[in-house]
Amino acid sequence: MENSLVNKYNIPGPRYTSYPTVPYWDEAGFSGNAWKNSVIRSFNESDSEEGISIYIHLPFCEALCTFCACHKRITKQHSVETPYLESVLKEWDLYLKLFNGKKPKLKELHLGGGTPTFFSPENLKTLLEGLFSTVEIAENQEFSFEGHPNNTTKEHLQVLFDLGFTRCSFGVQDYDPIVQKAINRIQPFENVKNVTEWAREIGYKSVSHDLIFGLPHQTWEKMEHSIHKTMELKPDRLAFYSYAHVPWIKGVGQRGFDENDLPSGDEKRKLYENGKKLLEDLGYKEVGMDHFSLEHDDLYQSLKSGNIHRNFMGYSSSKTQLMIGLGMSAISDSWYAFAQNEKTVEDYQTRVEEGKIPVFRGHILDDEDLKIRQHILNLMCRLETSWDVQTAFPELENAIGNLKEMESDGLIEITENKIKITEKGRAFTRNVAMTFDLRMLRKQPQTRIFSMTV
Known part of the structure; x- marks a missing residue:
C-alpha cells in the first residue's frame, strides 16, 4: 500500500453497519x-x-x-x-x-x-x-x-x-x-x-x-x-x-x-x-x-x-x-x-x-434513506453498486464527481451506471461509501465522532 494513499484517505469515517449511521x-x-x-x-x-x-x-x-x-x-x-x-x-x-x-x-x-x-x-x-x-x-x-x-x-x-x-x-x-x-x-x-x-x-x-x-x-x-x-x-x-x-x-x-x-x-x-x-x-x-x-x-x-x-x-x-x-x-x-x-x-x-x-x-428511514442504504450495503458487501431510474437520487452526479480522484488513484472503476471498488481500493471501502452518505455530507460533524478509516 502506498503511504501517500494512506495519508490521503486516512480520515475519520463510519464502519457502516447501518445507514444512516447512529450519529445521524x-x-x-x-x-x-x-x-x-x-x-x-x-x-x-x-x-x-x-x-x-x-x-x-x-x-x-x-x-x-x-x-x-x-x-x-x-x-x-x-x-x-x-x-x-x-x-x-x-x-x-x-x-x-x-x-x-x-x-x-x-x-x-x-x-x-x-x-x-x-x-x-x-x-x-x-x-x-x-x-x-x-x-x-x-x-x-x-x-x-x-x-x-x-x-x-x-x-x-x-x-x-x-x-x-x-x-x-x-x-x-x-x-x-x-x-x-x-x-x-x-x-x-x-x-x-x-x-x-x-x-x-x-x-x-x-x-x-x-x-x-x-x-x-x-x-x-x-x-x-x-x-x-x-x-x-x-x-x-x-x-x-x-x-x-x-x-x-x-x-x-x-x-x-x-x-x-x-x-x-x-x-x-x-x-x-x-x-x-x-x-x-x-x-x-x-x-x-x-x-x-x-x-x-x-x-x-x-x-x-x-x-x-x-x-x-x-x-x-x-x-x-x-x-x-x-x-x-x-x-x-x-x-x-x-x-x-x-x-x-x-x-x-x-x-x-x-x-x-x-x-x-x-x-x-425515508425513501431517500432506503435508496442510499442499499447503495452503501452493496459497496460494503459486494464492493460495487449500480443504479437505474428507481435507485438514482438527486446528488448522484455529485457523488460520482467526488469519486473521480479515487478513480485516478486506481481505487475504483466508474462506468455509465456502476461503481466497482478495485482490489487496490478494498482497504478504502469506507471512504467510497462516505461519498454516498448524504446525511453526513449535508451536515459535516463539528467534532470527531468516528474512528479513522485506515
Whole structure:
C-alpha cells in the first residue's frame, strides 16, 4: 500500500453497519409507536418467507479490556445473571404481542456482549428454551455466539450445540504478552486451543477467531507471530479488525495506555496489508471488509452466491428483513427503521418492568434513506453498486464527481451506471461509501465522532 494513499484517505469515517449511521439518526422524528408499526409492517412482509433474526446482548464481563468499545458492565457478581435474563424474556414477550398470536420463524440468532459465556450454561439454557418455546425454528437456521476463551467451558459449547448453535466466535486479538497486558486481555494460547478443539470435537461447523491490528505496542513481527499461532488452529473464519480508538466516546476504558504506544497510520496499514497477504497465502479469502474465511465456510460461499449481508451484527451469510435486538443497548433493524434500547442495565430493566419496549432512540428511514442504504450495503458487501431510474437520487452526479480522484488513484472503476471498488481500493471501502452518505455530507460533524478509516 502506498503511504501517500494512506495519508490521503486516512480520515475519520463510519464502519457502516447501518445507514444512516447512529450519529445521524433523526431522533426527533422517532417514537415508540412508529417503531412498533415498522416492526409489524416488516414482520407481515417477510416472516413467512425468510423468518426473522434476533440479537441478544449479554453485557457482563468480569474484567475491562481497554481496547473494547462495546456497551458492557464490569462485575464479578454472577447473581446478576438471572434477573437480567428474566428481563430479556419479558422484553421478547412485548414483541410477541405485536405479532397477533403468530409464531415468528427464527432464522438467525446471535449472542453477543459483553461476554455471553459470563453466564452459566444452565442460565443460557433457561433463556434459550424460554425463547424457543415461542418461535418456529427455520430450516438451516444460523445460531452463533461469542465466547471468551478464558471462561468458555466444554459444557457451554455442548449445551449451546444441543440447542442448535453451529457457529462460535472467540476473541483472540493478539498473542503477544506486552500487547495483552496493555489491553488487559491476558489469555494463553492453550485456552484458545482448548475451546477451538472442543468446538470441533462437539460438531460446530464454523469456528471464528478475532484478531485486531493497530493495538498498542503492536509491530509486524508481533502480528505475524499471532497469525502463525492462529494458523496452528486454522479457524474457519477470521475477523481481522482495525482497532477503533475512540476514547472521547468510551471514556476511561480506552485510556489504558499511552497514545504514543499506538502504531502510526502507515504502520497500521502495514499491519493490515502484510496480514492480508499472509492470510491469503495461507488459504483464506477476503470477504467484504475486515473478514476472511476458508473456501468451505458459509461466509465465503454467500459472497460467491451474492447472498452476503451486513448489519449491526457484522457480516452474515444470509439476511432477514427484520432483526430484533434484545437486552441492554441492543439495536434493532426493521429495514424501515432502527431502534436502540436503553444503555444501562438499570434503565433497561426498569422500562421492561413497566411493560414498555425499552427503546430510547431510533430513526425512521425515508425513501431517500432506503435508496442510499442499499447503495452503501452493496459497496460494503459486494464492493460495487449500480443504479437505474428507481435507485438514482438527486446528488448522484455529485457523488460520482467526488469519486473521480479515487478513480485516478486506481481505487475504483466508474462506468455509465456502476461503481466497482478495485482490489487496490478494498482497504478504502469506507471512504467510497462516505461519498454516498448524504446525511453526513449535508451536515459535516463539528467534532470527531468516528474512528479513522485506515
